[in-house]
Amino acid sequence: MEHEEYSLSNGIDENGSYTEALPPETHNFEFHGNSLEYFRIWFTNIFLTIISLGIYAPWAKVRTKKYFYRNTILNGEPFDYTGNPYAILKGYAIIIAAFIPVAIFQHLYPEAGGLITILVYLCVIPYLIYKSLKFNARNLLYRNISCSFKGTPGESYKINAGLVLLIPFTLGLIFPYWDFRRRQYIFSNLSYGNAAFDFKGGAGSFYKYYTIASLIPLLFLFLLGFLAGICYFAMNQADPQMLINIFPEIAGKDLNSIWIAAAVVAYIVFILSIMAVKQYIFVTLTNYTMNSLSIPSSMTFHSDIKIIKYLFIQFVNFLAMLFSVGLLYPWAKVRKMKYVTECMTVTAFADFDSFVAVSTPDVSAIGDAGADLFDIDIAL
Amino acid sequence: MIYFDAVFLDGETSTAKKVKCELGHGILIIRENYDSALRRVDISKCSIEPALGKTRNVIILPDGSRCETFDDRPLKSIRKERGNTWDIVHAFESLWPLVLLGIIATGAAIWAFAIFGIPLIGDIIAPNIPVQVLESLSEKTMDSLDEHLLSKTDLPMEKQQKLTELFEKHKSNMDSALDYRLVFRKSEILGANAFALPSGKIIITDALARLYKSDPEITGIFAHEMAHARFRHGIKSVIQNTGVFIVVSLIMGDFTAMNSSIAVLPVILAESGYSRKFEKEADIFAGEYLIKDSGTNKPYRNILKRLSEKSNFPEPPKYLSTHPATDERIKLLESMDAALNP
Numbered sequence: 001m002e003h004e005e006y007s008l009s010n011g012i013d014e015n016g017s018y019t020e021a022l023p024p025e026t027h028n029f030e031f032h033g034n035s036l037e038y039f040r041i042w043f044t045n046i047f048l049t050i051i052s053l054g055i056y057a058p059w060a061k062v063r064t065k066k067y068f069y070r071n072t073i074l075n076g077e078p079f080d081y082t083g084n085p086y087a088i089l090k091g092y093a094i095i096i097a098a099f100i101p102v103a104i105f106q107h108l109y110p111e112a113g114g115l116i117t118i119l120v121y122l123c124v125i126p127y128l129i130y131k132s133l134k135f136n137a138r139n140l141l142y143r144n145i146s147c148s149f150k151g152t153p154g155e156s157y158k159i160n161a162g163l164v165l166l167i168p169f170t171l172g173l174i175f176p177y178w179d180f181r182r183r184q185y186i187f188s189n190l191s192y193g194n195a196a197f198d199f200k201g202g203a204g205s206f207y208k209y210y211t212i213a214s215l216i217p218l219l220f221l222f223l224l225g226f227l228a229g230i231c232y233f234a235m236n237q238a239d240p241q242m243l244i245n246i247f248p249e250i251a252g253k254d255l256n257s258i259w260i261a262a263a264v265v266a267y268i269v270f271i272l273s274i275m276a277v278k279q280y281i282f283v284t285l286t287n288y289t290m291n292s293l294s295i296p297s298s299m300t301f302h303s304d305i306k307i308i309k310y311l312f313i314q315f316v317n318f319l320a321m322l323f324s325v326g327l328l329y330p331w332a333k334v335r336k337m338k339y340v341t342e343c344m345t346v347t348a349f350a351d352f353d354s355f356v357a358v359s360t361p362d363v364s365a366i367g368d369a370g371a372d373l374f375d376i377d378i379a380l
Numbered sequence: 381m382i383y384f385d386a387v388f389l390d391g392e393t394s395t396a397k398k399v400k401c402e403l404g405h406g407i408l409i410i411r412e413n414y415d416s417a418l419r420r421v422d423i424s425k426c427s428i429e430p431a432l433g434k435t436r437n438v439i440i441l442p443d444g445s446r447c448e449t450f451d452d453r454p455l456k457s458i459r460k461e462r463g464n465t466w467d468i469v470h471a472f473e474s475l476w477p478l479v480l481l482g483i484i485a486t487g488a489a490i491w492a493f494a495i496f497g498i499p500l501i502g503d504i505i506a507p508n509i510p511v512q513v514l515e516s517l518s519e520k521t522m523d524s525l526d527e528h529l530l531s532k533t534d535l536p537m538e539k540q541q542k543l544t545e546l547f548e549k550h551k552s553n554m555d556s557a558l559d560y561r562l563v564f565r566k567s568e569i570l571g572a573n574a575f576a577l578p579s580g581k582i583i584i585t586d587a588l589a590r591l592y593k594s595d596p597e598i599t600g601i602f603a604h605e606m607a608h609a610r611f612r613h614g615i616k617s618v619i620q621n622t623g624v625f626i627v628v629s630l631i632m633g634d635f636t637a638m639n640s641s642i643a644v645l646p647v648i649l650a651e652s653g654y655s656r657k658f659e660k661e662a663d664i665f666a667g668e669y670l671i672k673d674s675g676t677n678k679p680y681r682n683i684l685k686r687l688s689e690k691s692n693f694p695e696p697p698k699y700l701s702t703h704p705a706t707d708e709r710i711k712l713l714e715s716m717d718a719a720l721n722p
Contacts, residue, residue: 032434032435033433037433037434038433039479040474040476040479041432041433043479043482043483043486044469044479044482046486047482047485047486048469050486050489050490063432066432066435067432067433067435070432070433070435070436071433071435076396077387077396078435078436080438142394143389143394143395143396144389144390144391144394144444144445144446145391145393145394193394327483352394352396353393353394353395353396354393354394355393355394356392356393356394357391357392357393
């Protein structure tokens, strides 16, 4: 995870005198939000969304994003999200309207429908991803300067249709490469004001992390096998004495409830193993992506999320939400965001004041809305 | 006149200037130092961001520059003048008792909608679905069942005929909107079982056909299954489950994928609840039909008991089950009998 060392050579300014480059300063991202505050915002969002039969949803989304962006601080200044809820509402309306004929068609002709649906998605999703990236970049504000995204729809099609099509044909082997190209598309086309980002990542590291991740379920397999054994014994009521010898407590208890208890625990373990893989990928690839990110000659980014700590945070979050029927979601989300955000740092070789805005036209929200409704994960 | 400190971001460079501001007589003046003014604007031409937790207040000037301050005083007076609706939202978010009340109210509303609202939607839509749609849906389901779960019947022809005659006799007492037919299939997985497709086609497995000991027993089963078709339980089930899916999606919209596994539980509870309600309706109809036909529904109770004893599967816990517990069903039928035969 090396990044280029920027040499602190002196430059010459327009008067011909030597200028000294700044000594690099490292700044931590800070997160100032707290779960009590966010709980009230989150709950109000749900309440208003329900009584407005969903119309309030774009405003809820904007409010949530604003809360997290505005509470993220870098070098004393917060970020902001400038998405327009009306634009997002319009986007939702267009996507839903376009989706209804597809859904009806799918229902009437399920055999042909499946293929047609895949085709429609392959033709539409890459464009929505492109639009969504443009929209979200345009609405990311720091010190009143917005970002911009200069990627092309064509490249999105190559990656999100072309490479995606290859995934089943390569039995999934091309997946890490697709993830790499996807992130490269996002970050190498991003600019903050007049300063373009540079993404120096390589596909090799993605393969490394995905390979390790795929070995994680083996750890859980042992546990699952053990539980499956208990299920088998209980279900077939085969020689309960053997089981009672191992677990004397269950003698006399209803074997039915043991079967059900073991099945429930097995289900939870199964879910946890999938989650562990997902969290591992998130941690390693977020770290790698940020560490490969820079603004040449002025900023380098770093992320150092610790896997064990993050897994622990997510595990406690999962238990909390399970036992609170989802009510502790705001607490869980703030906890996670705070940790992930504060693991990120920026090393600045240039003044934070030195960026200049570039006039960027407003972007329609249709891509962002589409990404939401189709649950496409555009983020890091 | 309100004097306050702020940070000024001009939107052209990323510099954050510490400034001193004055707000009075509808004019906002922003100064970097005491002699010159960076900006002098009519406050009515500025837009104010809604208050959000403890984040900085944001005043956006007409040229896109921003004046941000932690000082609430200037914003209080501006927002009061404008009567910003967002402040109602912000107030709601800030008052704990309101939020707690809101949680209870929302919980009650969702529960009431799930128990009454969604079934009502099912009751309204289901009768309006044309029979042809029910037929085509049932045919598709039948094809899928024949492919995966069912095989050709092994029942001898006379037994099939006997059952079909009995079925036809009772079918004439049902409404004529649906074309009730009896078909025979074999299935190891399903064991002794019967089910109804929305079109009125009733499927009975060989194991069940061999299990009954008297005509009234199997008549009870026929009546129960025909009731499912007659009362459109199949199609209502589809409508109601879709309703649950939409409501859950609306609520879960703000959630990440990790929580979707937790969302499954309320969905299963809701769907099982609807299913048990339909089973109860069908049982009541079958019980009443048997009482009208032969004076008692005891034969139906007997076969239900026999079915549960022979079952391949242990009974799932009460609230996850698609059927009420067998004991419960028998008790209900008994009480119907007792009411008419004291």
